Amino acid sequence: MSEVNSFFKDLEKQFANDLPFVVYSRPINSIIKCWLQKDAALHRTNLFEESGFVFAPFDLNDPAIVFPQDKCEHQILEVNQLDVDPLAITTFSTNNTSRQAHVNLVSEAVEAINKGPLKKVVLSRVESRPADQINPIETFKRLFNTYKNAMVYCWYHPKVGLWLGATPELLFKVEGSQLTAISLAGTQPYKDNSDPTWTSKELQEQQIVTDYIAEQVSLYSAQTKISETESIKAGNLWHLKTRVTSVLHSTSKLKLIIEALHPTPAVCGFPKQTAKDFILSHEGYEREFYTGFLGELNLKQRMNRNTNRRNVENNAYASVKTNSNFYVNLRCMQIKDDKVLVYVGGGITEDSVPENEWEETSNKAKTISNVLR
Numbered sequence: 001m002s003e004v005n006s007f008f009k010d011l012e013k014q015f016a017n018d019l020p021f022v023v024y025s026r027p028i029n030s031i032i033k034c035w036l037q038k039d040a041a042l043h044r045t046n047l048f049e050e051s052g053f054v055f056a057p058f059d060l061n062d063p064a065i066v067f068p069q070d071k072c073e074h075q076i077l078e079v080n081q082l083d084v085d086p087l088a089i090t091t092f093s094t095n096n097t098s099r100q101a102h103v104n105l106v107s108e109a110v111e112a113i114n115k116g117p118l119k120k121v122v123l124s125r126v127e128s129r130p131a132d133q134i135n136p137i138e139t140f141k142r143l144f145n146t147y148k149n150a151m152v153y154c155w156y157h158p159k160v161g162l163w164l165g166a167t168p169e170l171l172f173k174v175e176g177s178q179l180t181a182i183s184l185a186g187t188q189p190y191k192d193n194s195d196p197t198w199t200s201k202e203l204q205e206q207q208i209v210t211d212y213i214a215e216q217v218s219l220y221s222a223q224t225k226i227s228e229t230e231s232i233k234a235g236n237l238w239h240l241k242t243r244v245t246s247v248l249h250s251t252s253k254l255k256l257i258i259e260a261l262h263p264t265p266a267v268c269g270f271p272k273q274t275a276k277d278f279i280l281s282h283e284g285y286e287r288e289f290y291t292g293f294l295g296e297l298n299l300k301q302r303m304n305r306n307t308n309r310r311n312v313e314n315n316a317y318a319s320v321k322t323n324s325n326f327y328v329n330l331r332c333m334q335i336k337d338d339k340v341l342v343y344v345g346g347g348i349t350e351d352s353v354p355e356n357e358w359e360e361t362s363n364k365a366k367t368i369s370n371v372l373r
């Protein structure tokens with residue numbers, strides 16, 4: 001059996017046995033990894049100190065789930081493109097009730113922003129579609145083939161649920177003492193090869209995110225650098241992106257950095273607690289893991305200081321680097337009972353036009369639902 005076939009056979013077997021797994025590929029990367037947990041136990045993390053793969057909700061008052069490294073079998077596959085079955089053509093109709101509800105929700109938010117102190121709030125909704133005949137592992141393969149600069153994944157735990165996504169947004173990564181965070185906001189549809197022109201509303205919305213990240217990061221690190229802002233393409237959309245890099249103080253705990261950065265104004269708003277309260281009291285549904293984060297937690301990387309093999313005693317000085325990388329769970333869906341739930345949102349500021357915000361969420365829904373057709 002080919003390497004590709006046996007990788008996916010093991011994954012299918014894990015799913016058929018109703019055991020937890022995650023399969024994923026990080027952006028601009030031809031490596032697919034999977035973690036197969038050996039039993040169905042549910043491991044929660046609160047301190048983010050274990051090594052494993054973490055899947056955390058939007059609201060960290062709810063538990064984050066971890067697949068501990070020592071309780072999993074790992075596999076790695078290097079491949080550029082995967083064979084998939086052709087898609088059946090189906091069309092999804094727009095639901096006018098949800099359109100009106102979203103428009104009303106955005107109008108309420110604009111009103112609240114005008115009164116202050118709320119400056120930005122990210123409002124979302126969930127689209128529900130019939131899920132018959134969806135094979136999640138085949139859907140993962142399509143995501144992998146389609147979204148090369150996203151973190152694509154399929155995550156399953158029998159006691160939690162089944163989630164898939166293709167997120168363009170790194171929350172942050174830590175490589176030894178190096179911290180990198182990304183500010184991603186502003187959305188425009190991608191139109192035949194032309195570059196986007198950003199309005200002051202979009203630039204301001206993204207600046208709020210960058211300022212917040214830089215300020216939070218500087219509490220735990222030094223030498224913070226902020227890159228130029230660039231336009232990046234994510235599926236059928238453009239976003240504004242800025243990179244914030246920094247050197248962590250040796251005493252900075254990962255949990256504190258997580259609490260400082262998550263949820264960022266890119267998916268929650270600003271000021272953070274006011275925006276979060278508005279979301280929890282107005283959105284009218286549970287985000288669960290949408291706009292939470294997922295990724296590799298405290299993986300140890302052995303660094304040999306001297307690569308000269310003859311110099312054996314130098315290997316005693318080999319150091320171990322601890323790496324984590326977390327992606328914001330966006331452009332994602334949950335398969336629940338006989339339904340696919342697609343989660344989409346957008347940032348609201350004082351200049352937001354409710355109808356346009358509906359369009360933006362509809363465009364975002366296409367990114368993920370394209371692979372279901």
Ligand SMILES: C=C(O[C@@H]1C=C(C(=O)O)C=C[C@H]1O)C(=O)O
Nearest residue numbers: 184185186187266344345346347
């Ligand atoms: C909230 C979402 O996306 C976020 C909101 C954006 C915006 O408001 O323009 C852009 C990228 C993401 O940070 C989503 O895709 O559901």
